[in-house]
Amino acid sequence: MAEDDVQHPLNVTVIGAGIGGLICAIACRRKGLGVQVLEQAHEIRPVGAGIQLPPNASRILSDLSLLEQVKEVANEVKSIKARRYADGKLLASKPASTHGPCMVLHRADYHKVLLDEATRLGVNITLNAKATTVELDTGVVTLENGRTVTADVVVGGDGLWSVTRSEMLGKASEPFETGDLAYRGTFSLEQLQHFNDQRIDELCRDPAVTVWFGPSKHCVFYPVRNSTQFNLVLLRPDNLPAGARSVQGDIGEMRQTFDGWDSVLTKIISCMPTVLKWKLMHHDELEKWTNGCVALLGDACHPTLPYQAQGAAMAVEDGAIIGSLLGRLNSKLIQGVIPASLQRESISSVLRLYEKSQKRRTTTNVQGAIDNRNFYHMPDGPEQEARDLELAQHTWTEETSDHMWCDMAYNRELLGTDSINNANALFDDWLQTIVPKTRSFKETPLAERVQRVA
Ligand SMILES: Cc1cc2nc3c(=O)[nH]c(=O)nc-3n(C[C@H](O)[C@H](O)[C@H](O)COP(=O)(O)OP(=O)(O)OC[C@H]3O[C@@H](n4cnc5c(N)ncnc54)[C@H](O)[C@@H]3O)c2cc1C
Structure with a gap:
């Protein structure tokens, strides 16, 4: 009920x-x-x-x-961190939960x-x-x-x-097409721990959404499921044929697209076993x-x-x-x-x-x-x-x-x-504009009449 x-x-x-x-x-x-x-x-x-x-x-x-x-x-995140694509340098840490909780989840x-x-x-x-x-x-x-x-x-x-x-x-x-597409996927904490890389370990513990800014592309990374899994979205210029909506992506092509980016990011990308490739649309x-x-x-x-x-x-x-x-x-x-x-x-x-x-x-x-x-x-x-x-x-x-x-x-x-x-x-x-048209004051229930007068 x-x-x-x-x-x-x-x-x-x-x-x-x-x-x-x-x-x-x-x-x-x-x-x-x-x-x-x-x-x-x-x-x-x-x-x-x-x-x-x-x-x-x-x-x-x-x-x-x-x-x-x-x-x-869900995981609550405290900041959105912007990093430079080439070396992962921290550009900014923007507070995320300013008008209420900001969360990330599957x-x-x-x-x-x-x-x-x-x-x-x-x-x-x-x-x-x-x-x-x-x-x-x-x-x-x-x-x-x-x-x-x-x-x-x-x-x-x-x-x-x-x-x-x-x-x-x-x-x-x-x-219509925006000209961009997204690769989307998740992978486990164990996969990331396997690298034994201090920067990756810090990233995994950080209650943040991390965004790498780069020419014509960017990448978004955050934890889900109590930090046992992580989400990665990679955005780049669209090369899908017109009319395609979402297809299984080519892992090799995806990795190549981000060659030369921050080594932490390319290691993370290498964890994605399969990926969905998604045409981004507008109206x-x-x-x-x-x-x-x-x-x-x-x-x-x-x-x-x-x-x-x-x-x-x-x-x-x-x-x-x-x-x-x-x-x-x-x-x-x-x-x-x-x-x-x-x-x-x-x-x-x-x-x-x-x-x-x-x-x-x-x-x-x-x-x-x-x-x-x-x-x-x-x-x-x-x-x-x-x-x-x-x-x-x-x-x-x-x-x-x-x-x-x-x-x-x-x-x-x-x-x-x-x-x-x-x-x-x-x-x-x-x-206010409709009630006077439909009902006289006398017809209004008593409780409401009192309220209206007050
Ligand atoms: C890569 C990517 C990342 C994103 N990240 C975020 C994010 O972090 N935060 C955020 O807020 N948004 C994000 N978005 C946007 C978000 O996913 C969408 O805006 C949101 O899901 C739209 O919800 P909706 O209910 O309007 O439509 P949809 O989720 O598309 O749901 C429409 C439903 O209608 C059904 N349907 C369609 N046609 C019919 C029909 N004729 N009869 C009956 N059923 C029908 C479909 O099967 C579907 O279940 C992201 C989008 C993308 C592509």
Whole structure:
């Protein structure tokens, strides 16, 4: 049973059991809404290796009472360390847990926590359920097998290649290449200890995310699973054929790509027995995220380069906001503050509030990741020397910078904003505009009348 359980005037279909879709399902269910999740896969198998969970996401997990479960399977990191590609020289140590805990964990562990919680709350998850069409006015979703599913609200959490996005915009809307790709993999502590290298041992003990900055490429390394395993992501110019999404990578090619880099890094790279090679994709900012009773979240509406570790974090924010706003709407409908005749119109309005509260924020965020690409990938020369000097002198307090990575006002906005509170404030303003239209003061329940007068 959901906490805070009430009658269910609102039902939500979430398309996609990714991180964003599951958070949305949990947040809606906790507010007493009926929730079903449609997932195209035959089994839930998160792709990729590690994931960073920055403070803006961890605070939301805390609000949803999920932080403790996640902490059990995560490592908390205290800093993000930038190193020079050629020799591993430390360029900067940026504090990581400034607005809440910053964690790193294995995607499979993260997904399991979310899946277990959704199941515990009674979310109905259907696998092998690929959505093919979505009706914007009626909330009818048609599956590949011909079955239809109807709800008051449909949330498209179906990722980069979203069907819901095309349905909602009324046109095909495919993502495009960024020009970069990622190799991703994990390996064990024993493999690293085998080198008997003091710098590697220190790296393994360090509660940090380490990033090597280099010309046109960078590498990201951090611990997962209580430091018994480690995650490595290598980013470089894309050489996959057009149309390829993720393929098994060639180990020889990967090693050669980072030849001549810091010897610690090349030793670590040599531990990767197999690797996934992943084309990184983008999408232009959409003109809208919602239409009728349908809304998009996560990579379906704002895919990003993973150069700021914010893609899933933003999906978490989106899902939690949708849950909070629909929960509030649900209560007002049940209390009769908003009449049932206005239900459909109110759903559309509330989904637009979600878009209003998140769209500009995520656009800025996507731009921040693009800015980081230039910042990380500078070729050796005067610009790179100026960057390294700025990093050496930076104090990580109230400083502004031409580079978003260093700009503390930008970082505060990114990691410290209370997105749910902001969206809830928009809801309260909206409610003020709708309630006087629908109900006279005399018709208002006594307790609320007292509150309004106060
Ligand atoms: C190399 C790399 C590293 C990254 N590192 C980080 C990081 O450290 N931190 C971070 O916050 N983000 C990171 N990201 C980004 C993050 O992985 C994504 O932004 C996030 O997973 C998006 O979540 P989502 O729920 O929106 O979509 P997805 O995770 O893509 O989930 C979509 C789900 O929908 C399902 N689906 C698709 N179509 C249909 C359909 N028609 N019907 C039914 N189901 C469907 C899919 O099977 C899938 O389960 C990284 C990305 C990459 C590539």
